[in-house]
Amino acid sequence: MSETGGSGPLGDGRAPDGLTHLRTDGTAHMVDVTAKAVTARTASAAGTVLLSPVAVEALRGGTVPKGDALGVARIAGIQAAKRTPDLVPLCHPVAVHGVEVDLTVHDRGVDISATVRTADRTGVEMEALTCVSVAALALIDMVKAVDRLATVTDVRVTAKSGGRSGDWVRPA
Numbered sequence: 001m002s003e004t005g006g007s008g009p010l011g012d013g014r015a016p017d018g019l020t021h022l023r024t025d026g027t028a029h030m031v032d033v034t035a036k037a038v039t040a041r042t043a044s045a046a047g048t049v050l051l052s053p054v055a056v057e058a059l060r061g062g063t064v065p066k067g068d069a070l071g072v073a074r075i076a077g078i079q080a081a082k083r084t085p086d087l088v089p090l091c092h093p094v095a096v097h098g099v100e101v102d103l104t105v106h107d108r109g110v111d112i113s114a115t116v117r118t119a120d121r122t123g124v125e126m127e128a129l130t131c132v133s134v135a136a137l138a139l140i141d142m143v144k145a146v147d148r149l150a151t152v153t154d155v156r157v158t159a160k161s162g163g164r165s166g167d168w169v170r171p172a
Helices: 053-061 069-082 125-143
Strands: 039-050 096-106 109-120 151-161
Touching (some): 039 125, 053 109, 053 125, 069 125, 109 125
Antiparallel strands (some): 039 109, 039 151
């Protein structure tokens, strides 16, 4: 079977086990969402950057050598949400209509949360995850001079709404 075609037992080229991004021959493809309805969709994600007490104090005191680390991380996250299809190969380009990024400094580091909104044919979970991940990377880049051991952890989808599968919230 060629890299460009194939019709599996499901009649649409998908593998019989229902994995939508694999064809019957095991090759990856982008799912066709043309027939899906345009609906309002939202996804939220969160993650944490663990930091040393010195880095936390620099953030709280505004003394990070590179400047406004939290502001730079927030902007990086917003930009990343808009560029997700450029980074995640099978992710559909969607019209990102809103992005909120919050960074909260606490004694162990920084909690990052993001919410992404669209009205489109597919959800924005990947955009929310990318937003949090890149915000975390930007934060590490800003504080690496004071904390070489900064660690990104616990990046996860926390909620989604809209679309055929409806609303979902990560259990506490």
